[in-house]
Amino acid sequence: MTPVDDSTEPVVAASPQVLAGLDHWRTLDIKHQPTWPDPTAAQAASAQIATFPPLVFAGEIDQLRDRLAKAARGEAFLLQGGDCAETFAGATADQIRSRVKTLLQMAVVLTYGASMPVVKMGRMAGQFAKPRSSDVEARGEVTLPAYRGDIVNGYDFTPESREPDAARLVQGYHTAASTLNLVRAFTQGGFASLKEVHSWNRGFASNPANARYEGLAREIDRAIRFMEAAGADFDELRRVEFYTGHEGLLMDYERPLTRIDSRNGTPVATSAHFLWIGERTRDLDGAHVDYFSRIRNPIGVKLGPSTTPQAMEALIDKLDPEREPGRLTFITRMGAGKIRDVLPGLLEHVKTLDANPLWVTDPMHGNGVTTPTGYKTRRFDDIVDEVKGFFESHRAVGTHPGGIHVELTGDDVTECLGGSEHIDEASLATRYESLCDPRLNHMQSLELAFLVAEELSATTR
Ligand SMILES: O=C[C@H](O)[C@H](O)COP(=O)(O)O
Ligand SMILES: C=C(OP(=O)(O)O)C(=O)O
Numbered sequence: 001m002t003p004v005d006d007s008t009e010p011v012v013a014a015s016p017q018v019l020a021g022l023d024h025w026r027t028l029d030i031k032h033q034p035t036w037p038d039p040t041a042a043q044a045a046s047a048q049i050a051t052f053p054p055l056v057f058a059g060e061i062d063q064l065r066d067r068l069a070k071a072a073r074g075e076a077f078l079l080q081g082g083d084c085a086e087t088f089a090g091a092t093a094d095q096i097r098s099r100v101k102t103l104l105q106m107a108v109v110l111t112y113g114a115s116m117p118v119v120k121m122g123r124m125a126g127q128f129a130k131p132r133s134s135d136v137e138a139r140g141e142v143t144l145p146a147y148r149g150d151i152v153n154g155y156d157f158t159p160e161s162r163e164p165d166a167a168r169l170v171q172g173y174h175t176a177a178s179t180l181n182l183v184r185a186f187t188q189g190g191f192a193s194l195k196e197v198h199s200w201n202r203g204f205a206s207n208p209a210n211a212r213y214e215g216l217a218r219e220i221d222r223a224i225r226f227m228e229a230a231g232a233d234f235d236e237l238r239r240v241e242f243y244t245g246h247e248g249l250l251m252d253y254e255r256p257l258t259r260i261d262s263r264n265g266t267p268v269a270t271s272a273h274f275l276w277i278g279e280r281t282r283d284l285d286g287a288h289v290d291y292f293s294r295i296r297n298p299i300g301v302k303l304g305p306s307t308t309p310q311a312m313e314a315l316i317d318k319l320d321p322e323r324e325p326g327r328l329t330f331i332t333r334m335g336a337g338k339i340r341d342v343l344p345g346l347l348e349h350v351k352t353l354d355a356n357p358l359w360v361t362d363p364m365h366g367n368g369v370t371t372p373t374g375y376k377t378r379r380f381d382d383i384v385d386e387v388k389g390f391f392e393s394h395r396a397v398g399t400h401p402g403g404i405h406v407e408l409t410g411d412d413v414t415e416c417l418g419g420s421e422h423i424d425e426a427s428l429a430t431r432y433e434s435l436c437d438p439r440l441n442h443m444q445s446l447e448l449a450f451l452v453a454e455e456l457s458a459t460t461r
């Protein structure tokens with residue numbers, strides 16, 4: 001396997017046991033994988049990906065682990081956001097730029113509002129594979145395989161498009177690489193400098209959240225001018241750390257991108273800095289948990305409302321046996337009506353263990369509803385309510401609310417109901433573009449950031 005770092009330290013090979021362990025998941029029960037019509041083509045695609053360079057590097061992954069350890073201690077806050085399902089066609093400069101700008105704006109609102117360092121992470125450059133409730137989708141008389149994300153099959157409702165196509169695995173890698181390239185350019189090349197805080201707001205339709213943001217940007221500008229006059233060097237702030245993460249679902253993609261860190265002989269996933277296990281694939285004895293237990297990256301696990309304290313403890317034991325700071329993040333997605341009943345019990349139980357996971361709220365996935373006209377949507381009020389329940393639970397138990405994980409886009413889509421634009425059921429049809437779950441639009445994302453900043457500063461005060 002190609003090494004994953006550029007260190008000049010001696011190369012440490014992985015032991016035969018470690019290498020064999022990386023394929024142990026193949027012997028276990030596995031869910032939500034496509035049935036490739038041509039398994040040989042899928043094997044060939046995986047073998048080809050195994051020869052491609054890693055997308056991220058071990059040193060960056062180590063750095064992220066440190067940052068997440070700080071967030072778990074209450075000294076930083078994680079912001080994770082992006083599409084439910086990235087598409088190949090959506091990997092355009094405009095769309096990537098507007099998602100990055102939205103995340104930078106949200107991060108500034110959080111940093112300034114709560115005086116807290118924000119770890120920025122896109123659900124980007126690899127969020128291509130989707131678990132689905134049903135293997136098939138029926139429209140009228142016609143039933144076809146469900147859309148499982150662009151890395152598996154096409155969204156068009158035809159038998160040809162819905163057939164899984166292994167060539168998409170390779171296209172997924174290249175799309176991730178070009179997305180990441182642009183994200184790195186935006187975040188390292190000066191565009192993400194705090195001096196650009198106003199320009200991130202440009203190009204978005206004016207609305208109340210933007211106006212509130214402008215006010216904050218003016219304050220930041222004044223503070224920068226003052227600090228510069230006082231001799232501070234803001235060139236240091238030209239670059240921001242920006243990490244990538246996605247659900248580590250599709251093993252024919254993840255396994256060939258798993259490489260050995262030659263500084264220490266340990267395996268790392270190099271498809272992204274951070275991977276998480278979804279709510280539907282977190283079985284303790286299943287393939288995904290086994291694979292994740294063997295990679296060194298910081299990892300997440302989604303926890304839905306049925307999670308028991310015992311199930312959570314077993315996940316900690318299996319995925320973070322060394323209790324390593326920053327290793328394990330729990331992303332709770334309980335639903336607004338359930339979070340206050342379920343989360344406090346999990347938090348209380350963690351306090352009795354010697355573990356310190358990072359707690360992040362995903363206020364999206366427990367709050368899905370389908371309209372009579374068939375749109376999958378979420379109410380902004382429910383999303384806000386779950387976020388509030390998350391902060392309340394942590395305040396009550398005395399643990400750290402460490403981050404937020406949202407499905408969003410920088411575009412003015414109409415996918416989630418409510419927000420101060422009052423998107424209603426009738427307007428969903430105006431601009432519903434998601435191929436899977438409904439995302440917050442630019443304005444709803446900013447509104448949510450202001451709300452989280454208030455909650456966070458109330459918690460840290
Ligand atoms: O993003 C999460 C899941 O893939 C998604 O919610 C599944 O949606 P479905 O219930 O329409 O299959
Ligand atoms: C599949 C997802 O979520 P969950 O595993 O929480 O259902 C997702 O994050 O898109």
Ligand SMILES: [Mn+2]
Nearest residue numbers: 084407436437
């Ligand atoms: Mn989703």
